[in-house]
Amino acid sequence: MAGNTFGQVFRLTTFGESHGVAVGGVIDGCPSGLKIDGKFIAKELSRRKPGNSEFASARKEDDKVEFLSGIYKGITTGAPVAFIIKNKDQHSSDYDELKNVLRPSHADYAYLQKFGIRDYEGGGRASARETAARVVAGAIAKLYLAKTKIKFCAYTSQIGDVILKKSYSDVDIPSIDADMLYCPDKRVSAQMQKLLKQVKAEGGSTGGMVTCFIQSLPAGLGEPVFDKLQADLAKAMLSIPAAKGFEYGEGFAAAAMKGSEHNDAFISKKGKIAFASNHSGGIQGGISNGEDVFFKVAFKPVSSIAKTQSTVTLDGKAAKISIKGRHDVCLVPRAVPVVEAMAAIVVMDHLLRNNILSR
Amino acid sequence: MAGNTFGQVFRLTTFGESHGVAVGGVIDGCPSGLKIDGKFIAKELSRRKPGNSEFASARKEDDKVEFLSGIYKGITTGAPVAFIIKNKDQHSSDYDELKNVLRPSHADYAYLQKFGIRDYEGGGRASARETAARVVAGAIAKLYLAKTKIKFCAYTSQIGDVILKKSYSDVDIPSIDADMLYCPDKRVSAQMQKLLKQVKAEGGSTGGMVTCFIQSLPAGLGEPVFDKLQADLAKAMLSIPAAKGFEYGEGFAAAAMKGSEHNDAFISKKGKIAFASNHSGGIQGGISNGEDVFFKVAFKPVSSIAKTQSTVTLDGKAAKISIKGRHDVCLVPRAVPVVEAMAAIVVMDHLLRNNILSR
């Protein structure tokens, strides 16, 4: 069984390769009666496109969504919503030099082992371009969720060794989109930009981190045992290219904490049950408890670098490689809208799942 | 859709509550012709039982597996393998005091919000006892995988602020099971035990970390896009009660690394393609590359503590709570076999998935 589908009720199947005709997706399970706001979707998509900063790939991905089905007079019908984003500005000659050598830490080798197919142009299904389809589906989920109070917010919280130390709850949301790197702190962003300039000059790349929070999520989302809300978020996030880790609430820091520190006491607030703290990150026993959900996703540095690396040819001979395509210095800013989209897809799916079985 | 099933081909559905008749599971998709080694399964199960150390719950979970189906003359038939582990030694009076108050950071409140059911005895499906069924399924996966060279190894790498700094590759495997806490370093284990004694005396609890590695995994496991091997491992691990984070390879540290540091160069080794390093953690583009897979799982402190905590009653009045049941001081040692079992289930499932579609 292949793995190009995500979700149980709001089911997204993506398809397409960067060197082919188009990337796209089909959403089966999109509720009927939803007004499709094309401008909002285009805006979401433009947030992940390369070329938003000087550190991103110079490729021009115009990223215009064309809807093929499931919408009648601007309203969803309950039928599958299929869409494509045509590929333009392909330089397949960029890849000619790569024909016979393996790119270190790229998907080439593992794909070749698995499928017996050597598709050296772009990254096949491992290409970050595939995430454009996720952003479209995430935008549709957000349009549906607009009738609730649920809000999603992701931002760049680390690039290389430059770390934004602020808690998510102190972040000024409008300042995120105002920043070229989606970092909600001008001073920290300036340091990040300085680092990126230097790394770019070296022909290198760097890793980083995205923090995401979800506000006003109702209690009750997530399913006991295997489909816990955090389990599905973790899967969603680790399915993003280059993601290396996921933590929610106190995350890895919880390992060093005591129960008396970590537990979130219940308090009585105007006669209603409330929480004194939110170390849990809004999920307990796998189910949302009504508090903010927050989590972090770590990303490795981009593997395609201009710096010369040691590698081998397909027939196992030592070789040198310098990858000259138009690559990002750091994927993290472009991952910000993807993290947000995947969070929206997970929440949408669990909201619909929850409507069926709970009270 | 409820979430009590894991896996696509080797599908485990678990059921049961700690205060009920039994916990158990059904494996649909267990290949035929597998000899069921009851002793091995019993041994695996005994590794997670409480009472292995003085820091674990004093509950006696005898944990005898009874197979109900799918096995004929000791050999699997290809039919679903159903099994139960009967519950014994239930002290439902332990829970009487908890009837009207909410346990901080426990699943109570979220379950009540979701299902409208107040089941205060044990943790319902959020009980760690559910994981016994996972260990049985993991043991069956290991029996099947015994004909390959794949090996799974998990151990305690942190308890509270006591951290085992050794790399996984320096671990002496037999020393893991020789240690009460499944920590493969006597000196570090002694420090952990000292900490646990102190925490226990305080009526408290502490978090910790499990490290796991998988050796001799063939290249080609994992499916592009959403069912990447790391995505399914992340989901599996975050579905374990109390897990707060997952990272593989360099994990969160990768965020601060440069591409030239993180990339795993290819080298020519006796004419064959090999890797100079394994920062990637054995997975590239979501697919295993033949190197060791390794990852870490962070666990929060046990929420049930004897120390007095602030809480509220079900009708929203302030109250105090001191949870007197027989609880673990730290879940981590008992999580070690569960992490290993879930890793085995993920690998088994992906191995069977891979057999279908790849060459």
Place this chain on the structure above:
Amino acid sequence: MAGNTFGQVFRLTTFGESHGVAVGGVIDGCPSGLKIDGKFIAKELSRRKPGNSEFASARKEDDKVEFLSGIYKGITTGAPVAFIIKNKDQHSSDYDELKNVLRPSHADYAYLQKFGIRDYEGGGRASARETAARVVAGAIAKLYLAKTKIKFCAYTSQIGDVILKKSYSDVDIPSIDADMLYCPDKRVSAQMQKLLKQVKAEGGSTGGMVTCFIQSLPAGLGEPVFDKLQADLAKAMLSIPAAKGFEYGEGFAAAAMKGSEHNDAFISKKGKIAFASNHSGGIQGGISNGEDVFFKVAFKPVSSIAKTQSTVTLDGKAAKISIKGRHDVCLVPRAVPVVEAMAAIVVMDHLLRNNILSR
């Protein structure tokens, strides 16, 4: 991927063999808050047990359901409902003679080809005993649906060449259970009994037909394209052992009809939209339209007969076989509650599915 699970939201997984410890099932996705009426379930189960008539197997299947999980103080909790029915009265010596010969038109040979396992005692997963678990799940679905007006009714409409010619809408429902063969017409049942006596005396068996109708089904159940309501009913019915055909509405007779005869005209009834006829059988475009759903399921004769048959041994030598176990002369009366149970499971599943996505 094995196939022991049915349904998308109300998901039944069955397990167990007739010669093993028990048969049973797990329902994942049973809504919380449902009162489990043990007497009703026992009554449903007793309808399919052998020994209700002289033409059924003389095996005593006492068929007592034991619930293992998912129920707290008599009410479902939203957790998986697991249950078993222990096997008694096994005569495995009945099967000794069959060890080395293949039973004609039985599942033996195909199972051996598929799994490489020769399990000659009972029919393994192909045994009709497996359907007991379906009846339990169907009974639980009916308990849930009791708050709606939906009613399920199946009956014997043919045995051998004795055919009940009455339309389903002329059937007197209470007379079904009053009849030993679940045939709602005394005169026809008498003919059927006469035929069965004769067939039994010959050491033979016969086929037959079950008709089923569902009343007060709301409009809107079924999903476009592949999960049409009739497609899921067809799959459910053809999954019952010995079923050979399914038709709904006018069924095979529709092939000879003209559009002007078959179309169900709309009429205005007290200012509301109504149907002048129901040739469609309550489903149009794959979705229920609010009219009665009705369908027929054809069953082949029982393959285990006492009459001497030609066969071969496992090593391919010609042999004779006379199957002397305690077999049904005609499965149809015992299939009646199974057809009804599967119909209830399909409707329950589609009702829950529909709650999510439609208005």
Place this chain on the structure above:
Amino acid sequence: MAGNTFGQVFRLTTFGESHGVAVGGVIDGCPSGLKIDGKFIAKELSRRKPGNSEFASARKEDDKVEFLSGIYKGITTGAPVAFIIKNKDQHSSDYDELKNVLRPSHADYAYLQKFGIRDYEGGGRASARETAARVVAGAIAKLYLAKTKIKFCAYTSQIGDVILKKSYSDVDIPSIDADMLYCPDKRVSAQMQKLLKQVKAEGGSTGGMVTCFIQSLPAGLGEPVFDKLQADLAKAMLSIPAAKGFEYGEGFAAAAMKGSEHNDAFISKKGKIAFASNHSGGIQGGISNGEDVFFKVAFKPVSSIAKTQSTVTLDGKAAKISIKGRHDVCLVPRAVPVVEAMAAIVVMDHLLRNNILSR
């Protein structure tokens, strides 16, 4: 959960409406390394297009497949194969008169009840045009299966009251495609054509039947209990628009048979186990036994007819309707390639499923 996906391993998701941009599909799970023969696919597709006979709709569906993904240099890569067939020759003005009235026995009313959407142009997802995507997927399955000896063959066996009485095994396969109605008997086809002329002159429509057989299917396909081969075939066939019934082997006739007549005796043929007859239709216990699989699918008459019918307006007032679009007189010939395609998809899926778990 919506229902636009079919299959477990070879998974087809279809999308699109006849009045929209395109219909299409995504196949996730298509094995890598398969050469895509565009001519073969085009030929398969041309078999279902309207305008092959004077009795089919005069709409011109040019039906050119465009592949969007999953194919590199003409070979499948293991990535999802997405494809579209653009819609042309739409006469949406054809539908203006239908805006306010319900078409009897069409999907309009049920869709309106379910989705609250009134999409009166074409049939939305209930349109027969959706089946073009199935034919493309079926053609790809056939290309894969070409390396086996498995052969699929469907033909028209009844139109109205004109019935082809020949057994499937007496059919001359080349004569099927040679006939305008896909009926492998010239004399019978002439009678069918005569009937269709008459029905067309009346402004009416008629039902019919498709018979399909699968040769050289290996033993072992199908999964015990719910995913029996016949159960999945039944679901596949009943998901085709206008299908009313499915039977395999002796089908409904088995109801009147005795076990001694219906059982397929084993014989010894050159020292190998063989069958003396094939009343079972090649499937026993839900699993293929190596004999030919054969089945029939009944179709109702087309509901869109020019003859004046009674109906109601959307606000419940009595009205008359005469549907003047370019409709088929009988769907059956165009259903022939669809039945064959769905059979190929079911077999392909079960073949891949079987590869995993059986020996």
